[in-house]
Amino acid sequence: MPYDTQPVASHFIDGEYVEDTAGEISEVIYPATGEVIAKVHAATPAIVDKALAAAERAQKEWAAMSGTERGRVLRRAADIMRERNHDLSVLETYDTGKPMSETTIADATSGADALEYFGGLAASLTGEHIPLAGGDFVYTRRQALGVCVGIGAWNYPTQIACWKGAPALACGNTMVFKPSEVTPLCALKVAEILIEAGAPNGVYNVVQGMGAVGASLVTDPRVTKVSLTGSVPTGKKVYAAAAAEMKHVTMELGGKSPMIVFDDADIESAISGAINGNFYSTGQVCSNGTRVFVQKGIKEKFLARLAERMGDAVIGDPMEMETTIGPMSSERQLNIVEGYIAKGKEEGARLVKGGNRIEKDGYWIEPTLFADVTDDMTIAREEIFGPVLAVLDFDTEEEVMERANATEFGLAAGVFTQDLTRAHRVVAGFEAGTCYINTYNLAPVEAPFGGVKASGVGRENSKEAINHYSEVKTVYVSMNPCEAPF
Ligand SMILES: NC(=O)c1ccc[n+]([C@@H]2O[C@H](COP(=O)([O-])OP(=O)(O)OC[C@H]3O[C@@H](n4cnc5c(N)ncnc54)[C@H](O)[C@@H]3O)[C@@H](O)[C@H]2O)c1
Numbered sequence: 001m002p003y004d005t006q007p008v009a010s011h012f013i014d015g016e017y018v019e020d021t022a023g024e025i026s027e028v029i030y031p032a033t034g035e036v037i038a039k040v041h042a043a044t045p046a047i048v049d050k051a052l053a054a055a056e057r058a059q060k061e062w063a064a065m066s067g068t069e070r071g072r073v074l075r076r077a078a079d080i081m082r083e084r085n086h087d088l089s090v091l092e093t094y095d096t097g098k099p100m101s102e103t104t105i106a107d108a109t110s111g112a113d114a115l116e117y118f119g120g121l122a123a124s125l126t127g128e129h130i131p132l133a134g135g136d137f138v139y140t141r142r143q144a145l146g147v148c149v150g151i152g153a154w155n156y157p158t159q160i161a162c163w164k165g166a167p168a169l170a171c172g173n174t175m176v177f178k179p180s181e182v183t184p185l186c187a188l189k190v191a192e193i194l195i196e197a198g199a200p201n202g203v204y205n206v207v208q209g210m211g212a213v214g215a216s217l218v219t220d221p222r223v224t225k226v227s228l229t230g231s232v233p234t235g236k237k238v239y240a241a242a243a244a245e246m247k248h249v250t251m252e253l254g255g256k257s258p259m260i261v262f263d264d265a266d267i268e269s270a271i272s273g274a275i276n277g278n279f280y281s282t283g284q285v286c287s288n289g290t291r292v293f294v295q296k297g298i299k300e301k302f303l304a305r306l307a308e309r310m311g312d313a314v315i316g317d318p319m320e321m322e323t324t325i326g327p328m329s330s331e332r333q334l335n336i337v338e339g340y341i342a343k344g345k346e347e348g349a350r351l352v353k354g355g356n357r358i359e360k361d362g363y364w365i366e367p368t369l370f371a372d373v374t375d376d377m378t379i380a381r382e383e384i385f386g387p388v389l390a391v392l393d394f395d396t397e398e399e400v401m402e403r404a405n406a407t408e409f410g411l412a413a414g415v416f417t418q419d420l421t422r423a424h425r426v427v428a429g430f431e432a433g434t435c436y437i438n439t440y441n442l443a444p445v446e447a448p449f450g451g452v453k454a455s456g457v458g459r460e461n462s463k464e465a466i467n468h469y470s471e472v473k474t475v476y477v478s479m480n481p482c483e484a485p486f
Protein backbone atom coordinates (compact mmCIF):
# COMPACT_ATOMS: atom_id res chain seq x y z
CA MET A 1 0.00 0.00 0.00
CA PRO A 2 1.85 3.19 -1.14
CA TYR A 3 -0.27 5.36 1.19
CA ASP A 4 -0.58 4.92 4.93
CA THR A 5 -4.33 4.60 5.28
CA GLN A 6 -4.36 3.52 8.93
CA PRO A 7 -5.42 6.56 11.01
CA VAL A 8 -3.43 7.47 14.13
CA ALA A 9 -6.50 6.46 16.15
CA SER A 10 -10.18 5.82 15.48
CA HIS A 11 -11.71 9.05 16.78
CA PHE A 12 -10.80 12.74 16.72
CA ILE A 13 -12.01 14.56 19.82
CA ASP A 14 -11.13 17.90 21.39
CA GLY A 15 -8.37 18.56 18.90
CA GLU A 16 -6.62 15.21 19.04
CA TYR A 17 -6.80 11.58 18.00
CA VAL A 18 -8.33 9.35 20.66
CA GLU A 19 -8.60 5.58 20.97
CA ASP A 20 -10.64 3.24 23.12
CA THR A 21 -9.80 -0.33 22.21
CA ALA A 22 -12.85 -1.56 24.13
CA GLY A 23 -14.95 -0.52 21.11
CA GLU A 24 -15.83 -3.19 18.55
CA ILE A 25 -13.16 -3.37 15.86
CA SER A 26 -14.06 -3.13 12.19
CA GLU A 27 -11.96 -3.52 9.08
CA VAL A 28 -11.85 -0.87 6.38
CA ILE A 29 -11.75 -2.49 2.97
CA TYR A 30 -10.42 -1.02 -0.29
CA PRO A 31 -13.34 -1.97 -2.55
CA ALA A 32 -11.21 -2.27 -5.68
CA THR A 33 -9.21 -5.19 -4.28
CA GLY A 34 -10.93 -6.38 -1.11
CA GLU A 35 -7.73 -5.62 0.87
CA VAL A 36 -7.96 -4.48 4.49
CA ILE A 37 -6.49 -0.96 4.53
CA ALA A 38 -7.23 0.07 8.11
CA LYS A 39 -8.92 -1.00 11.32
CA VAL A 40 -11.00 1.25 13.54
CA HIS A 41 -12.81 0.78 16.83
CA ALA A 42 -16.43 1.81 17.27
CA ALA A 43 -17.01 4.51 19.86
CA THR A 44 -17.76 3.25 23.34
CA PRO A 45 -20.19 5.22 25.54
CA ALA A 46 -17.13 6.84 27.13
CA ILE A 47 -15.93 8.07 23.72
CA VAL A 48 -19.38 9.40 22.80
CA ASP A 49 -19.53 11.22 26.12
CA LYS A 50 -16.05 12.68 25.66
CA ALA A 51 -16.93 13.98 22.19
CA LEU A 52 -20.20 15.56 23.27
CA ALA A 53 -18.63 17.09 26.38
CA ALA A 54 -15.87 18.62 24.23
CA ALA A 55 -18.38 19.94 21.70
CA GLU A 56 -20.59 21.40 24.43
CA ARG A 57 -17.65 23.12 26.12
CA ALA A 58 -16.16 24.44 22.85
CA GLN A 59 -19.49 25.77 21.57
CA LYS A 60 -19.55 28.69 23.98
CA GLU A 61 -16.06 29.84 23.01
CA TRP A 62 -16.73 29.33 19.29
CA ALA A 63 -20.08 31.15 19.30
CA ALA A 64 -18.51 34.05 21.21
CA MET A 65 -16.03 34.66 18.37
CA SER A 66 -17.11 37.07 15.67
CA GLY A 67 -18.45 35.72 12.40
CA THR A 68 -15.40 37.22 10.70
CA GLU A 69 -13.10 35.19 12.95
CA ARG A 70 -15.06 31.96 12.44
CA GLY A 71 -15.20 32.57 8.71
CA ARG A 72 -11.43 33.06 8.57
CA VAL A 73 -10.91 29.62 10.13
CA LEU A 74 -13.25 27.97 7.63
CA ARG A 75 -11.62 29.71 4.67
CA ARG A 76 -8.16 28.67 5.90
CA ALA A 77 -9.41 25.09 6.15
CA ALA A 78 -10.68 25.37 2.57
CA ASP A 79 -7.22 26.50 1.42
CA ILE A 80 -5.54 23.59 3.21
CA MET A 81 -7.98 21.13 1.64
CA ARG A 82 -7.24 22.47 -1.82
CA GLU A 83 -3.46 22.32 -1.20
CA ARG A 84 -3.82 18.67 -0.12
CA ASN A 85 -6.37 17.76 -2.76
CA HIS A 86 -4.25 14.97 -4.24
CA ASP A 87 -3.67 13.12 -0.97
CA LEU A 88 -7.25 13.65 0.18
CA SER A 89 -8.49 12.33 -3.16
CA VAL A 90 -6.32 9.23 -2.87
CA LEU A 91 -7.76 8.60 0.60
CA GLU A 92 -11.31 9.12 -0.69
CA THR A 93 -10.59 6.59 -3.43
CA TYR A 94 -9.29 4.06 -0.88
CA ASP A 95 -12.29 4.70 1.37
CA THR A 96 -14.96 4.41 -1.35
CA GLY A 97 -13.42 2.88 -4.48
CA LYS A 98 -14.52 5.87 -6.57
CA PRO A 99 -12.00 6.57 -9.34
CA MET A 100 -9.40 9.32 -8.99
CA SER A 101 -10.87 10.94 -12.12
CA GLU A 102 -13.87 11.74 -9.89
CA THR A 103 -12.34 12.20 -6.46
CA THR A 104 -9.79 14.76 -7.64
CA ILE A 105 -12.59 17.06 -8.81
CA ALA A 106 -15.66 16.20 -6.71
CA ASP A 107 -14.81 15.42 -3.11
CA ALA A 108 -12.18 17.45 -1.24
CA THR A 109 -12.86 20.19 -3.80
CA SER A 110 -16.58 20.13 -3.01
CA GLY A 111 -15.75 20.08 0.72
CA ALA A 112 -13.43 23.07 0.25
CA ASP A 113 -16.16 24.90 -1.68
CA ALA A 114 -18.51 24.45 1.29
CA LEU A 115 -15.88 25.65 3.79
CA GLU A 116 -15.06 28.65 1.61
CA TYR A 117 -18.69 29.54 0.89
CA PHE A 118 -19.92 29.32 4.48
CA GLY A 119 -16.67 30.90 5.70
CA GLY A 120 -17.56 33.85 3.46
CA LEU A 121 -21.11 34.04 4.81
CA ALA A 122 -20.21 33.77 8.51
CA ALA A 123 -19.60 37.50 9.03
CA SER A 124 -22.88 38.52 7.44
CA LEU A 125 -25.23 36.40 9.55
CA THR A 126 -27.34 39.01 11.24
CA GLY A 127 -30.82 39.59 12.56
CA GLU A 128 -33.14 42.36 11.44
CA HIS A 129 -34.72 45.52 12.76
CA ILE A 130 -38.52 45.79 12.55
CA PRO A 131 -40.03 49.22 13.27
CA LEU A 132 -43.47 49.25 14.97
CA ALA A 133 -46.11 51.84 15.85
CA GLY A 134 -45.39 54.43 18.55
CA GLY A 135 -41.62 54.08 18.26
CA ASP A 136 -41.52 50.52 19.53
CA PHE A 137 -39.41 48.10 17.55
CA VAL A 138 -38.35 44.51 17.36
CA TYR A 139 -34.93 43.25 16.58
CA THR A 140 -33.98 39.66 15.94
CA ARG A 141 -30.79 37.88 16.83
CA ARG A 142 -29.67 34.97 14.66
CA GLN A 143 -28.23 32.45 17.10
CA ALA A 144 -26.42 29.16 16.97
CA LEU A 145 -28.37 26.03 17.87
CA GLY A 146 -25.63 24.49 20.03
CA VAL A 147 -24.12 21.02 19.58
CA CYS A 148 -25.00 19.51 16.19
CA VAL A 149 -24.63 15.87 15.26
CA GLY A 150 -23.79 14.93 11.67
CA ILE A 151 -24.26 11.34 10.48
CA GLY A 152 -22.91 10.36 7.07
CA ALA A 153 -23.53 7.87 4.26
CA TRP A 154 -20.67 6.05 2.54
CA ASN A 155 -20.78 7.46 -0.96
CA TYR A 156 -19.29 10.94 -0.35
CA PRO A 157 -17.45 10.81 3.01
CA THR A 158 -15.42 14.03 2.64
CA GLN A 159 -18.19 16.00 1.00
CA ILE A 160 -20.81 15.00 3.57
CA ALA A 161 -18.48 15.81 6.49
CA CYS A 162 -17.99 19.32 5.04
CA TRP A 163 -21.53 19.96 3.75
CA LYS A 164 -22.71 19.45 7.34
CA GLY A 165 -19.74 20.89 9.21
CA ALA A 166 -19.24 24.12 7.25
CA PRO A 167 -22.71 25.70 7.73
CA ALA A 168 -22.92 24.39 11.29
CA LEU A 169 -19.61 25.96 12.27
CA ALA A 170 -20.27 29.19 10.35
CA CYS A 171 -23.35 29.75 12.54
CA GLY A 172 -21.39 29.20 15.78
CA ASN A 173 -22.38 25.60 16.44
CA THR A 174 -20.00 22.77 17.15
CA MET A 175 -20.26 19.31 15.64
CA VAL A 176 -19.83 15.66 16.47
CA PHE A 177 -19.73 13.82 13.17
CA LYS A 178 -20.19 10.07 12.78
CA PRO A 179 -19.10 8.82 9.36
CA SER A 180 -20.56 5.70 7.82
CA GLU A 181 -18.94 2.55 9.23
CA VAL A 182 -18.12 1.62 5.60
CA THR A 183 -16.00 4.75 4.96
CA PRO A 184 -14.59 5.97 8.28
CA LEU A 185 -11.30 7.52 7.12
CA CYS A 186 -11.93 10.82 5.32
CA ALA A 187 -13.87 12.70 8.02
CA LEU A 188 -10.87 12.33 10.35
CA LYS A 189 -8.83 14.39 7.87
CA VAL A 190 -11.53 17.07 7.78
CA ALA A 191 -11.37 17.30 11.59
CA GLU A 192 -7.55 17.49 11.54
CA ILE A 193 -7.61 20.26 8.93
CA LEU A 194 -10.18 22.37 10.78
CA ILE A 195 -8.07 22.30 13.95
CA GLU A 196 -4.93 23.08 11.95
CA ALA A 197 -6.80 26.03 10.41
CA GLY A 198 -7.39 27.48 13.86
CA ALA A 199 -10.71 26.06 15.06
CA PRO A 200 -10.60 25.76 18.86
CA ASN A 201 -10.31 22.21 20.17
CA GLY A 202 -13.69 20.51 20.38
CA VAL A 203 -15.35 22.50 17.60
CA TYR A 204 -15.39 19.56 15.16
CA ASN A 205 -15.13 16.00 16.47
CA VAL A 206 -15.37 12.63 14.75
CA VAL A 207 -16.50 9.38 16.36
CA GLN A 208 -16.74 6.03 14.61
CA GLY A 209 -19.36 3.33 14.80
CA MET A 210 -22.43 1.71 13.40
CA GLY A 211 -26.08 2.75 13.72
CA ALA A 212 -26.11 2.21 17.49
CA VAL A 213 -23.45 4.88 17.99
CA GLY A 214 -25.45 7.21 15.72
CA ALA A 215 -28.58 6.49 17.74
CA SER A 216 -26.83 7.27 21.04
CA LEU A 217 -25.72 10.65 19.65
CA VAL A 218 -29.20 11.51 18.39
CA THR A 219 -30.88 10.98 21.75
CA ASP A 220 -28.27 12.69 23.93
CA PRO A 221 -29.77 15.73 25.68
CA ARG A 222 -26.69 17.85 24.90
CA VAL A 223 -27.49 17.65 21.18
CA THR A 224 -29.83 20.26 19.67
CA LYS A 225 -29.68 19.35 15.97
CA VAL A 226 -29.20 16.20 13.92
CA SER A 227 -28.29 16.15 10.26
CA LEU A 228 -28.40 12.75 8.59
CA THR A 229 -27.40 11.68 5.11
CA GLY A 230 -28.64 8.16 4.58
CA SER A 231 -31.48 5.95 3.45
CA VAL A 232 -35.19 6.64 3.94
CA PRO A 233 -35.66 3.82 6.54
CA THR A 234 -32.78 5.19 8.65
CA GLY A 235 -34.11 8.71 8.15
CA LYS A 236 -37.50 7.74 9.53
CA LYS A 237 -35.89 6.24 12.65
CA VAL A 238 -33.54 9.16 13.25
CA TYR A 239 -36.24 11.78 12.58
CA ALA A 240 -38.59 10.04 15.05
CA ALA A 241 -35.90 9.84 17.75
CA ALA A 242 -35.02 13.52 17.25
CA ALA A 243 -38.68 14.54 17.25
CA ALA A 244 -39.22 12.84 20.59
CA GLU A 245 -36.80 15.38 22.09
CA MET A 246 -37.98 18.24 19.78
CA LYS A 247 -34.56 18.53 18.12
CA HIS A 248 -33.91 20.27 14.82
CA VAL A 249 -33.25 17.98 11.87
CA THR A 250 -31.93 17.95 8.35
CA MET A 251 -32.67 14.72 6.48
CA GLU A 252 -30.80 14.09 3.21
CA LEU A 253 -32.23 10.78 2.14
CA GLY A 254 -32.62 8.51 -0.85
CA GLY A 255 -34.37 8.87 -4.17
CA LYS A 256 -35.72 7.25 -7.31
CA SER A 257 -35.57 10.31 -9.45
CA PRO A 258 -37.11 10.69 -12.91
CA MET A 259 -35.32 12.05 -15.96
CA ILE A 260 -37.62 12.84 -18.90
CA VAL A 261 -36.27 12.94 -22.45
CA PHE A 262 -38.67 14.45 -25.00
CA ASP A 263 -38.27 13.61 -28.67
CA ASP A 264 -37.03 17.13 -29.51
CA ALA A 265 -34.09 16.82 -27.06
CA ASP A 266 -30.46 17.09 -28.12
CA ILE A 267 -29.96 13.33 -27.94
CA GLU A 268 -26.20 13.36 -27.21
CA SER A 269 -26.76 15.82 -24.40
CA ALA A 270 -29.63 13.74 -22.99
CA ILE A 271 -27.45 10.62 -23.11
CA SER A 272 -24.69 12.49 -21.26
CA GLY A 273 -27.30 13.42 -18.64
CA ALA A 274 -28.38 9.79 -18.35
CA ILE A 275 -24.75 8.64 -18.00
CA ASN A 276 -23.93 11.30 -15.37
CA GLY A 277 -27.20 10.55 -13.59
CA ASN A 278 -26.71 6.79 -13.41
CA PHE A 279 -23.08 5.76 -13.62
CA TYR A 280 -21.16 8.52 -11.81
CA SER A 281 -19.69 7.05 -8.61
CA THR A 282 -20.73 3.65 -9.98
CA GLY A 283 -24.34 4.69 -9.52
CA GLN A 284 -23.99 5.36 -5.79
CA VAL A 285 -25.47 8.86 -5.85
CA CYS A 286 -28.63 9.83 -3.99
CA SER A 287 -29.93 12.19 -6.68
CA ASN A 288 -29.45 9.81 -9.60
CA GLY A 289 -32.09 9.91 -12.33
CA THR A 290 -32.62 6.18 -12.40
CA ARG A 291 -36.02 6.23 -14.12
CA VAL A 292 -35.22 7.55 -17.60
CA PHE A 293 -38.50 8.22 -19.42
CA VAL A 294 -37.82 8.44 -23.16
CA GLN A 295 -40.52 9.55 -25.60
CA LYS A 296 -41.44 6.68 -27.89
CA GLY A 297 -40.35 8.36 -31.16
CA ILE A 298 -36.67 8.38 -30.15
CA LYS A 299 -36.55 5.41 -27.79
CA GLU A 300 -34.67 2.88 -29.95
CA LYS A 301 -32.23 5.52 -31.25
CA PHE A 302 -31.61 6.64 -27.66
CA LEU A 303 -31.03 3.09 -26.45
CA ALA A 304 -28.69 2.17 -29.30
CA ARG A 305 -26.54 5.24 -28.85
CA LEU A 306 -26.53 4.99 -25.04
CA ALA A 307 -25.41 1.35 -25.24
CA GLU A 308 -22.70 2.37 -27.69
CA ARG A 309 -21.44 5.14 -25.39
CA MET A 310 -21.52 2.79 -22.40
CA GLY A 311 -19.01 0.70 -24.33
CA ASP A 312 -16.54 3.59 -23.89
CA ALA A 313 -16.65 3.37 -20.08
CA VAL A 314 -13.23 2.53 -18.67
CA ILE A 315 -13.76 0.03 -15.86
CA GLY A 316 -10.58 -0.59 -13.94
CA ASP A 317 -7.98 0.53 -11.42
CA PRO A 318 -9.54 3.53 -9.63
CA MET A 319 -6.07 5.02 -9.11
CA GLU A 320 -5.59 5.42 -12.89
CA MET A 321 -6.89 8.78 -14.11
CA GLU A 322 -8.40 7.31 -17.29
CA THR A 323 -10.68 4.99 -15.28
CA THR A 324 -14.29 6.17 -15.29
CA ILE A 325 -16.03 3.31 -13.44
CA GLY A 326 -14.80 1.89 -10.15
CA PRO A 327 -16.15 -0.90 -7.95
CA MET A 328 -19.16 -0.85 -5.65
CA SER A 329 -18.18 0.53 -2.25
CA SER A 330 -18.86 -2.70 -0.38
CA GLU A 331 -19.59 -6.38 -0.91
CA ARG A 332 -23.01 -5.82 0.68
CA GLN A 333 -23.89 -3.15 -1.88
CA LEU A 334 -22.59 -5.35 -4.73
CA ASN A 335 -24.94 -8.13 -3.61
CA ILE A 336 -27.87 -5.70 -3.37
CA VAL A 337 -27.25 -4.45 -6.91
CA GLU A 338 -26.90 -7.99 -8.27
CA GLY A 339 -30.21 -8.85 -6.63
CA TYR A 340 -31.94 -5.92 -8.37
CA ILE A 341 -30.49 -6.90 -11.76
CA ALA A 342 -31.84 -10.43 -11.27
CA LYS A 343 -35.25 -8.95 -10.32
CA GLY A 344 -35.24 -6.77 -13.45
CA LYS A 345 -34.68 -9.82 -15.67
CA GLU A 346 -37.20 -11.92 -13.76
CA GLU A 347 -39.93 -9.26 -14.02
CA GLY A 348 -39.48 -8.97 -17.80
CA ALA A 349 -37.29 -5.89 -18.38
CA ARG A 350 -35.11 -6.12 -21.51
CA LEU A 351 -31.41 -6.25 -20.62
CA VAL A 352 -29.68 -4.11 -23.24
CA LYS A 353 -26.16 -3.95 -21.79
CA GLY A 354 -24.13 -5.15 -18.82
CA GLY A 355 -25.81 -7.01 -16.01
CA ASN A 356 -22.87 -9.14 -14.87
CA ARG A 357 -20.58 -9.24 -11.87
CA ILE A 358 -16.99 -8.78 -12.98
CA GLU A 359 -15.03 -11.73 -11.66
CA LYS A 360 -11.96 -10.31 -9.95
CA ASP A 361 -10.92 -9.29 -6.46
CA GLY A 362 -13.03 -6.48 -5.07
CA TYR A 363 -16.65 -5.58 -5.67
CA TRP A 364 -17.14 -5.10 -9.38
CA ILE A 365 -20.23 -5.02 -11.55
CA GLU A 366 -20.88 -3.88 -15.11
CA PRO A 367 -22.84 -0.69 -15.77
CA THR A 368 -26.25 -2.02 -16.71
CA LEU A 369 -28.98 -0.79 -19.06
CA PHE A 370 -32.56 -2.09 -18.98
CA ALA A 371 -35.27 -1.10 -21.50
CA ASP A 372 -39.03 -1.72 -21.61
CA VAL A 373 -39.18 -1.12 -17.89
CA THR A 374 -42.70 -0.55 -16.56
CA ASP A 375 -43.78 1.49 -13.55
CA ASP A 376 -44.72 -1.55 -11.48
CA MET A 377 -41.34 -3.31 -11.78
CA THR A 378 -39.17 -3.40 -8.67
CA ILE A 379 -36.26 -1.72 -10.48
CA ALA A 380 -38.55 1.23 -11.30
CA ARG A 381 -39.84 1.59 -7.74
CA GLU A 382 -36.95 0.99 -5.34
CA GLU A 383 -33.68 2.83 -4.89
CA ILE A 384 -30.93 0.50 -6.15
CA PHE A 385 -27.88 2.70 -5.42
CA GLY A 386 -25.80 1.09 -8.13
CA PRO A 387 -25.10 1.44 -11.87
CA VAL A 388 -28.47 0.24 -13.13
CA LEU A 389 -30.28 2.51 -15.60
CA ALA A 390 -33.94 1.79 -16.37
CA VAL A 391 -35.46 3.20 -19.57
CA LEU A 392 -39.25 3.56 -19.56
CA ASP A 393 -41.14 4.97 -22.55
CA PHE A 394 -44.03 7.42 -22.81
CA ASP A 395 -46.35 9.17 -25.26
CA THR A 396 -47.47 12.48 -23.78
CA GLU A 397 -46.27 15.12 -21.35
CA GLU A 398 -49.38 14.79 -19.21
CA GLU A 399 -48.93 11.03 -18.92
CA VAL A 400 -45.22 11.17 -18.11
CA MET A 401 -45.64 13.84 -15.46
CA GLU A 402 -48.14 11.74 -13.58
CA ARG A 403 -45.89 8.70 -13.76
CA ALA A 404 -42.72 10.64 -12.86
CA ASN A 405 -44.34 11.91 -9.66
CA ALA A 406 -45.91 8.58 -8.69
CA THR A 407 -43.27 7.73 -6.08
CA GLU A 408 -42.74 8.24 -2.36
CA PHE A 409 -39.38 9.85 -3.16
CA GLY A 410 -38.79 13.46 -4.26
CA LEU A 411 -35.07 14.17 -4.27
CA ALA A 412 -34.29 15.26 -7.85
CA ALA A 413 -35.76 15.30 -11.35
CA GLY A 414 -34.60 16.33 -14.81
CA VAL A 415 -35.96 17.16 -18.25
CA PHE A 416 -34.27 17.22 -21.64
CA THR A 417 -36.07 19.20 -24.34
CA GLN A 418 -35.36 22.11 -26.65
CA ASP A 419 -38.79 23.60 -25.93
CA LEU A 420 -37.99 25.88 -23.02
CA THR A 421 -41.62 26.72 -22.28
CA ARG A 422 -42.25 23.04 -21.82
CA ALA A 423 -39.06 22.65 -19.78
CA HIS A 424 -40.15 25.25 -17.22
CA ARG A 425 -43.71 23.85 -17.13
CA VAL A 426 -42.33 20.37 -16.47
CA VAL A 427 -39.97 21.41 -13.64
CA ALA A 428 -42.79 23.42 -12.07
CA GLY A 429 -44.80 20.18 -11.98
CA PHE A 430 -42.04 17.95 -10.61
CA GLU A 431 -42.46 16.86 -6.99
CA ALA A 432 -38.74 17.10 -6.29
CA GLY A 433 -36.39 19.32 -4.31
CA THR A 434 -33.69 19.71 -6.97
CA CYS A 435 -34.55 19.94 -10.68
CA TYR A 436 -32.46 20.08 -13.82
CA ILE A 437 -33.16 21.39 -17.34
CA ASN A 438 -30.88 19.92 -20.02
CA THR A 439 -28.27 18.71 -17.53
CA TYR A 440 -28.16 16.42 -14.51
CA ASN A 441 -26.56 15.91 -11.08
CA LEU A 442 -24.74 19.20 -10.64
CA ALA A 443 -24.70 20.44 -7.06
CA PRO A 444 -22.85 23.75 -6.70
CA VAL A 445 -22.52 25.02 -3.13
CA GLU A 446 -24.40 28.21 -4.04
CA ALA A 447 -27.62 26.24 -4.77
CA PRO A 448 -29.91 24.62 -2.20
CA PHE A 449 -29.77 20.82 -2.29
CA GLY A 450 -32.30 18.46 -0.74
CA GLY A 451 -35.50 16.54 -1.18
CA VAL A 452 -39.25 16.65 -0.69
CA LYS A 453 -41.64 13.84 0.28
CA ALA A 454 -39.76 10.86 1.76
CA SER A 455 -36.44 12.11 0.35
CA GLY A 456 -35.87 14.59 3.08
CA VAL A 457 -36.39 17.60 5.25
CA GLY A 458 -34.37 20.80 5.05
CA ARG A 459 -31.68 21.87 2.61
CA GLU A 460 -27.90 21.68 2.48
CA ASN A 461 -25.68 24.24 0.76
CA SER A 462 -26.55 27.85 -0.15
CA LYS A 463 -27.93 30.51 2.17
CA GLU A 464 -30.85 28.14 2.89
CA ALA A 465 -28.59 25.94 5.01
CA ILE A 466 -28.08 28.83 7.43
CA ASN A 467 -31.77 28.63 8.36
CA HIS A 468 -31.27 25.00 9.32
CA TYR A 469 -28.23 25.60 11.56
CA SER A 470 -29.42 28.71 13.40
CA GLU A 471 -32.54 30.09 14.99
CA VAL A 472 -33.96 33.52 15.42
CA LYS A 473 -34.60 35.16 18.77
CA THR A 474 -37.14 37.99 18.77
CA VAL A 475 -36.54 40.96 21.05
CA TYR A 476 -39.47 43.39 21.47
CA VAL A 477 -38.28 46.81 22.66
CA SER A 478 -40.86 49.20 24.04
CA MET A 479 -40.13 52.92 23.86
CA ASN A 480 -43.28 53.70 25.87
CA PRO A 481 -44.47 53.00 29.43
CA CYS A 482 -45.79 49.48 29.89
CA GLU A 483 -49.58 49.58 30.32
CA ALA A 484 -51.91 46.98 31.88
CA PRO A 485 -55.73 46.68 32.18
CA PHE A 486 -55.66 46.77 35.97
N1 LIG B 1 -29.89 13.09 -0.08
C1 LIG B 1 -28.58 13.08 0.03
O1 LIG B 1 -27.92 14.09 0.05
C2 LIG B 1 -27.85 11.75 0.10
C3 LIG B 1 -26.48 11.72 -0.16
C4 LIG B 1 -25.81 10.49 -0.11
C5 LIG B 1 -26.49 9.32 0.19
N2 LIG B 1 -27.84 9.38 0.45
C6 LIG B 1 -28.57 8.16 0.72
O2 LIG B 1 -27.85 7.32 1.61
C7 LIG B 1 -28.16 5.95 1.38
C8 LIG B 1 -26.89 5.15 1.28
O3 LIG B 1 -26.11 5.32 2.40
P1 LIG B 1 -26.07 4.29 3.62
O4 LIG B 1 -26.30 2.91 3.11
O5 LIG B 1 -24.85 4.60 4.40
O6 LIG B 1 -27.36 4.72 4.46
P2 LIG B 1 -27.84 4.16 5.87
O7 LIG B 1 -29.17 4.77 6.08
O8 LIG B 1 -27.70 2.71 5.98
O9 LIG B 1 -26.77 4.77 6.91
C9 LIG B 1 -26.52 6.15 6.98
C10 LIG B 1 -25.85 6.48 8.30
O10 LIG B 1 -26.79 6.33 9.35
C11 LIG B 1 -26.22 5.56 10.41
N3 LIG B 1 -27.32 4.91 11.10
C12 LIG B 1 -27.92 3.73 10.82
N4 LIG B 1 -28.93 3.49 11.70
C13 LIG B 1 -28.97 4.54 12.55
C14 LIG B 1 -29.78 4.89 13.67
N5 LIG B 1 -30.78 4.12 14.08
N6 LIG B 1 -29.53 6.06 14.30
C15 LIG B 1 -28.55 6.87 13.88
N7 LIG B 1 -27.73 6.60 12.84
C16 LIG B 1 -27.95 5.45 12.18
C17 LIG B 1 -25.26 4.63 9.69
O11 LIG B 1 -24.31 4.12 10.59
C18 LIG B 1 -24.67 5.57 8.65
O12 LIG B 1 -23.65 6.37 9.22
C19 LIG B 1 -28.97 5.95 0.09
O13 LIG B 1 -30.33 5.81 0.37
C20 LIG B 1 -28.70 7.31 -0.51
O14 LIG B 1 -29.68 7.76 -1.38
C21 LIG B 1 -28.52 10.56 0.42
Ligand SMILES: C[N+](C)(C)CCCC=O
Nearest residue numbers: 155285286287441442443
Ligand atom coordinates in the same frame (compact mmCIF):
# COMPACT_ATOMS: atom_id res chain seq x y z
C1 LIG C 1 -22.81 16.15 -6.02
N1 LIG C 1 -23.61 14.99 -6.34
C2 LIG C 1 -22.93 14.17 -7.33
C3 LIG C 1 -24.90 15.42 -6.88
C4 LIG C 1 -23.78 14.16 -5.16
C5 LIG C 1 -24.60 14.75 -4.09
C6 LIG C 1 -24.68 13.81 -2.88
C7 LIG C 1 -25.49 12.60 -3.15
O1 LIG C 1 -25.20 11.46 -3.03
